[in-house]
Amino acid sequence: MVTIELSSLAKTHPRGVVGLHPLDLRIPSGELLVVLGPSGSGKSTLLRLIAGLDAATSGGITFDGRDMANVSPRDRDLAMVFQNPVLYPHLSVFENLAFPARARRWKQERIAGRVHEIARALEIEPLLDREPAALSGGERQRVSLGRAVVREPRIILLDEPFSSLDPPLRVALRERLLDLRWGLGATMVLVTHDQEEALSMANQIAVLDRGRLLQLGKPREIYNRPADRFTASFVGSPAMNLIPCQIAAEGEGFAVRLSSFDPHACWPILREWLPRCDPPTGAFELGLRPESIRLRDPREGGPRFHGVVNRVEYKGADLVAHLVHDKQVITARLDAGTSIRPGEAVEMTFDLDQVVWFDNDGRSC
Ligand code: ADP
Numbered sequence: 001m002v003t004i005e006l007s008s009l010a011k012t013h014p015r016g017v018v019g020l021h022p023l024d025l026r027i028p029s030g031e032l033l034v035v036l037g038p039s040g041s042g043k044s045t046l047l048r049l050i051a052g053l054d055a056a057t058s059g060g061i062t063f064d065g066r067d068m069a070n071v072s073p074r075d076r077d078l079a080m081v082f083q084n085p086v087l088y089p090h091l092s093v094f095e096n097l098a099f100p101a102r103a104r105r106w107k108q109e110r111i112a113g114r115v116h117e118i119a120r121a122l123e124i125e126p127l128l129d130r131e132p133a134a135l136s137g138g139e140r141q142r143v144s145l146g147r148a149v150v151r152e153p154r155i156i157l158l159d160e161p162f163s164s165l166d167p168p169l170r171v172a173l174r175e176r177l178l179d180l181r182w183g184l185g186a187t188m189v190l191v192t193h194d195q196e197e198a199l200s201m202a203n204q205i206a207v208l209d210r211g212r213l214l215q216l217g218k219p220r221e222i223y224n225r226p227a228d229r230f231t232a233s234f235v236g237s238p239a240m241n242l243i244p245c246q247i248a249a250e251g252e253g254f255a256v257r258l259s260s261f262d263p264h265a266c267w268p269i270l271r272e273w274l275p276r277c278d279p280p281t282g283a284f285e286l287g288l289r290p291e292s293i294r295l296r297d298p299r300e301g302g303p304r305f306h307g308v309v310n311r312v313e314y315k316g317a318d319l320v321a322h323l324v325h326d327k328q329v330i331t332a333r334l335d336a337g338t339s340i341r342p343g344e345a346v347e348m349t350f351d352l353d354q355v356v357w358f359d360n361d362g363r364s365c
């Protein structure tokens with residue numbers, strides 16, 4: 001196991017394309033860090049720097065405190081898995097899996113034992129005699145995953161390893177990887193554009209956008225307390241609602257107003273729920289997860305606003321209603337049994353402690 005430390009690590013590609021702005025990141029030993037970002041955000045750039053496949057423009061990388069600047073990829077004791085598995089086409093699955101161990105001159109019995117152990121865990125034991133051409137995409141990716149873990153490297157880097165697979169296969173392989181992980185203790189970095197994959201697999205998530213690290217945190221922190229509106233809308237499906245509003249001093253306290261014409265869409269707010277900025281007044285965006293919104297009981301106090309149901313999507317476990325309020329579409333995740341129809345006028349509410357505020361720069365406050 002190894003702790004990876006990146007300090008002011010940056011990469012500018014040829015022709016001045018910035019792959020990564022200076023970035024500091026510590027990946028503790030044995031952790032699974034998921035780097036989450038849209039296409040072109042610098043995920044592969046970051047992984048290739050850690051692997052030593054590309055040289056950084058500035059900054060440094062250490063493994064357990066040891067500078068990696070002049071250490072070749074082969075000598076970094078790491079394995080990499082790519083989106084499109086790279087297998088030796090003329091070698092059997094067994095030999096593909098055995099390859100990294102043979103390269104390290106393991107004894108035959110040790111190789112055979114380990115290959116069978118990994119193949120069993122990945123449910124590819126019946127395929128050991130086949131060549132890669134006779135495998136499905138999912139099977140090839142399993143072999144590729146197996147080859148990465150066979151010799152128990154200290155670090156495993158995975159670049160969108162599941163994204164070319166069908167959803168059920170993707171989920172199955174994720175589970176296999178998590179199962180394998182316990183026996184390995186390797187430090188892992190997985191990059192993906194799939195927010196659900198990040199939330200369900202990571203110990204920590206690093207959110208990247210346009211080569212910048214926007215937030216580093218546990219999945220729950222990223223989901224509940226996104227640091228900025230990009231992360232807020234990128235993580236979570238359906239996305240967080242971002243509703244423009246005004247906060248003004250009113251009498252002794254403060255009030256929030258969602259829209260100028262709806263007198264009901266205005267309510268007092270306690271100091272403790274206000275944005276943490278000075279002054280806490282002016283224009284903000286009110287961020288609300290769909291599951292934080294519910295239909296209001298007429299006897300209920302607290303915030304309330306009107307909407308007209310635009311669309312209802314029944315999901316089985318719950319339903320997603322799209323409501324129009326002041327030209328804005330608001331998404332609410334409601335109980336599956338809720339009776340609600342398009343065209344219906346409804347009144348909604350939510351708890352103010354579930355709000356995330358965003359200032360004019362899109363930073364949470
Ligand atoms: P991701 O893996 O998140 O999709 P990449 O790390 O591949 O993103 O790319 C980040 C940025 O760097 C993109 O703008 C991409 O076009 C650019 N880039 C990546 N590799 C190269 C390269 N070898 N030469 C020039 N630009 C590159």
Ligand code: MG
Binds near residue numbers: 043044045159
């Ligand atoms: Mg990539």
